[in-house]
Amino acid sequence: MPPIFDTLLGNLMVPTILFFVLGLIAAFARSDLSIPEGAAKFMSLYLLLAIGFKGGSSLADYGLHIDMFVTIGLGVLLSFALPFIAFLLLRSMTQLDTMNAAAVAGHYGSISIVTFVAATSLLELTGLTYDGYMVAVAAAMEVPAILSALWIAHKFSGQGASGPGLYRDLLANGSIVLLVGAFAIGAATGTDGMAMIAPFVVTPFTGILCLFLLDMGLNAGRSLLKNKHLLSAGLFAFGILMPLIGAMLAWVLGSMAGLQDGSQFLLMVLSASASYIAVPAAMKIALPKAEAGIYLTLSLGVSFPFNITLGLPLYLWLAGL
Template sequence: MNLDLLIENITNPALLFFLLGIIAVYLKSDLEIPSNTSKFISLYLLFAIGFKGGQELAHSHFTMDIVWCVVFGILISIAIPIYTFFILKYNFSIENAGAIAAAYGSVSAVTFVTAVSFLEMQSITFSGHMVAVMALMEAPAIIVGVIMIQLFDKNKTTTSKLGPIIKHSFTNGSVLLIIGSLLIGFLASDKGALGIKPFTTDIFKGFLAIFLLDMGIVSGKKLGDFFKSGWFSIAFAILIPLLNGCFIAYASQLVTQDVGNRFVFAILAASASYIAVPAAMKIAVPKANPGIFLPMALAITFPFNITFGMPIYYSIIVGS
């Protein structure tokens, strides 16, 4: 891995604000971002990414590459929860194994947003259809996680019907917003899009920095309790995303040669959901403990990916 690339990533202002949030927690500071403000910023980031992706998609020609990218993304979100479930079920209950597997098969929209900032630092673009690929990778992993629990739950305590779970996966606020913004960006005229460019582009990095500050505070609060859960959870939360990201960084050349698209695939495969999956599992598998899979995804995997993971995946892509 290029050491200069790692240093450049770590000194990114947005990432430094994330570290400031963690430091604030350990200093017992009263620094915090109001919950309503944090929610607004997260909605703004998803809106901006979706809209810009729709604009890029409107100016690109539909090809089989787009179809293969969508298929590849869905296959990733199906394969990861299946293989990770069989690793997890020997160390956790069936319910928790399925929930963790679903989280790591699904994707993190916030990690995706941070990855976009990383690509901008490298002056690399990615195709608009990758925003749609990200949105479509949310639901399959959740469905597979629930199915695995139902198949291996000897006591049959999970009887949730898949219909409501599928509906919830696609009507989840973050998924609905990014798909809706993608469609609006696709349909909007160039003149109309130019009118809101200051909002969708110019202030994006500033809002991202504030949002990562909030993520740092949230992560810092969860780290203490999580470290008490044992070495396996920590090792899994680092090694599995690293394995997934490195493998997909290399294998993605089978469906696209675009460096930006391949990087997005890698970071999506390496990310873990801590928004959509906890909400879905609360409905489908109430016995699953969010105190396990939520800190794994947010307090360990997310920081690892945005500090060390992204430079590693990028190095693999440009070297292959």
């Protein structure tokens, strides 16, 4: 077997990815396997708290450094720019009208925090390190893509709500609040704080992530089965191509900035991922006439499974890890 395939296969054979695959298989087999909604919500909150706190604690050890501000700047730049690339691709590859193309484009540039958490877990399972401030980069990349999508929608279709109320709601999104808040608490309490709650945020982390990704696999598979009639060949191809473009742009910019390998990989993952929580909520408010079935199925049913199963090992290899 060629070295590249041997490496990619080795990176695929980790529990987190395999539990996601199990969820996909169960969904496609029409299994009645399910995770209670309350349990899924708890796991989501736990993962956000744990990754935020660990990132903040790591930053306390690392200290404020110019590298952090440069990387956050790169993340914000990518988040602003990627929806424009996505919009151009959608208009050339698909039959989507401008409003729906803008709504879909906003998902690509914003981030999937679950993909980010899975990526950090993959690094930890393989014994690789990354900078704790990458959690702050993830938080900074949530909103700029939404602003780009709303500008595109207003410019090319004359639609799209805006105003301080919408932006306040975006910044008050529960995922962002918990992630940033846990990061701040971890940074403030540092090593002593981590020692206090390590049995909660470290020891059970991988097991809970496996269970959560099982649930995500079930959701992704069922979303794809339910809405597959909405996916043309062009849309499906876009859902695979756009993550690769985002990852390659992040690889180029991260290499120019001299990011260490683990952080380079995470920036690629953030740029490759598509939101299926914050952006759909924003689009429902700002572009209520856009087809939710299209953008949710693309982000959750196509790009998310691709990133989790094939993308993460590929980006890990491209980052030289």
